[in-house]
Amino acid sequence: MAAGTIEYLSWSAFLVTSPGGVRVLIDPWISGSDESKVPPAKRSVEDLAQVVDLMLLTHAANDHRGQAFAILSAGKATLGASIDVRILAGEAGIAASRMVSMVPNSPYVTGDVTVIPVEAKHLSSSQLASGQWLIGQPLSYFVKFGDGTGLFHSGDTAITLDLGLWAELYQPTVALLAIGGLIHGTKQPVIEMSPREAALTAKMMKVQAVVPCHYAPDARLQAEVSDCVRELAPGIRPVVLAPGESMEISASGPHR
Numbered sequence: 001m002a003a004g005t006i007e008y009l010s011w012s013a014f015l016v017t018s019p020g021g022v023r024v025l026i027d028p029w030i031s032g033s034d035e036s037k038v039p040p041a042k043r044s045v046e047d048l049a050q051v052v053d054l055m056l057l058t059h060a061a062n063d064h065r066g067q068a069f070a071i072l073s074a075g076k077a078t079l080g081a082s083i084d085v086r087i088l089a090g091e092a093g094i095a096a097s098r099m100v101s102m103v104p105n106s107p108y109v110t111g112d113v114t115v116i117p118v119e120a121k122h123l124s125s126s127q128l129a130s131g132q133w134l135i136g137q138p139l140s141y142f143v144k145f146g147d148g149t150g151l152f153h154s155g156d157t158a159i160t161l162d163l164g165l166w167a168e169l170y171q172p173t174v175a176l177l178a179i180g181g182l183i184h185g186t187k188q189p190v191i192e193m194s195p196r197e198a199a200l201t202a203k204m205m206k207v208q209a210v211v212p213c214h215y216a217p218d219a220r221l222q223a224e225v226s227d228c229v230r231e232l233a234p235g236i237r238p239v240v241l242a243p244g245e246s247m248e249i250s251a252s253g254p255h256r
Contacts, residue, residue, distance in 0.1 A: 003250035004145045008241035009041035012064055012178060012214045014153065015048070018145045020112035025052040025077070026141065026153050029066025036182050037216040042244040049075030054110055056102070056117075057081040058155025059124035059138035060088060063182055069094060080108060080115060084136025088126055102139055105166075112146030118166050120157035122192060142170040149173045149249045152205065156214070159197040167205035173249050174239075175207045179225055180215025195221065199228035202236050209237040209254040211247070 007015040009030055016024040025048060032040035048071050055077045058064050065085065069092040072079055079089055079099045086099045100108055102117040109115075120138040127133055140157045144150035152172040157163075177198040181189035193201065195212075202210040210233075212225045226238040239247060239254065247254055 003248040004147075004149055005246050005248050006151060006174065006176070006211070006241075007246040008211070008213070008243060009043060010243045011038050012058075012153075012155070012176075013041060013066065014176060014213070015043070015052070016143055016151065018111065018113045019147055020145075022111040022113045023051050023053050024113060024115075024143060025055045025071070026143075027058055027064040027066065027155070028055065028068050028071055029063045031067060033182075039217065039243055045070045046074060049073075049077075052077040054113070054115070055079050056115065056141050056143075056153075057085050058120065058140065058153070059122060060085050060126035060134065060136060061124070061156070064155065065126075072098070078110070080117075082124065082136040082139060084124055084126060084134040087134055088128070091128060102141075104137070104139070114144040114150075116142040116144065116166075116170050118142065118162070120155045121160050122156040122158065142166070142172055144170060144172075145249070147251060149251060151176060151249065152207070154178050154193070154201075156192045158192045159201050161204070163201055164204035167207070172205060173208050174247075174254050175202050175205055175210045176213055177201060177210055178214030179212045180218070180221065195225040195228045196232065198225060199232040202229060203233035207236060209239050209247075211239050211241055217242075 002019040012027040030041035117139045122138040124136040124138040151174045181191040229238040
């Protein structure tokens with residue numbers, strides 16, 4: 001039986017392929033940033049547009065929305081997101097018929113994939129061309145496959161005890177957890193989840209493996225995450241993926 005795969009693109013962007021071949025793109029900021037030392041993805045807008053079936057956006061921030069609307073415009077994928085992101089997509093010319101509303105804890109099913117959005121402890125704000133501000137509900141996502149395996153993508157959520165309850169309900173195999181941040185006007189990075197908090201989150205969620213994301217390549221930070229997971233969540237495997245690398249998710253466990 002085919003296994004699901006997770007391909008790390010860059011930052012918080014992942015391309016997920018289900019055992020049945022459904023391709024889900026999450027938070028496609030693939031351009032990278034020289035200023036922030038975030039590398040570009042090895043896949044292009046055109047490449048992704050040809051293969052993606054469903055795109056999930058966790059919130060409206062530029063480092064998560066990224067090249068989403070360009071990919072949608074060049075392809076036929078369906079967009080799943082909160083109302084503020086869907087308003088932005090409509091302003092960018094994406095037809096409403098190609099969007100689905102992501103309501104916390106309400107499953108959306110396509111092929112052998114079930115998506116369960118949950119509330120993220122974060123914020124989602126953006127501005128229309130008119131200057132009007134939009135405020136929406138940031139999300140995290142559980143992506144479940146028909147064989148019972150699946151993953152959790154944190155988006156930018158901070159640690160919360162809710163994650164343990166949701167994981168008990170939706171039983172992810174792998175957690176993709178944001179551990180870093182970009183420098184904003186304060187000249188300090190906004191970091192929603194530290195490596196220690198990520199390790200405790202993995203422990204709460206009882207996953208088999210944790211993949212750190214949302215950070216510029218940093219060997220020290222990668223080592224810190226791995227050390228925290230081994231110390232605080234023994235038995236859970238830390239998996240550090242470089243842009244372009246993939247791992248499998250199967251009933252027997254995750255494999256690189």
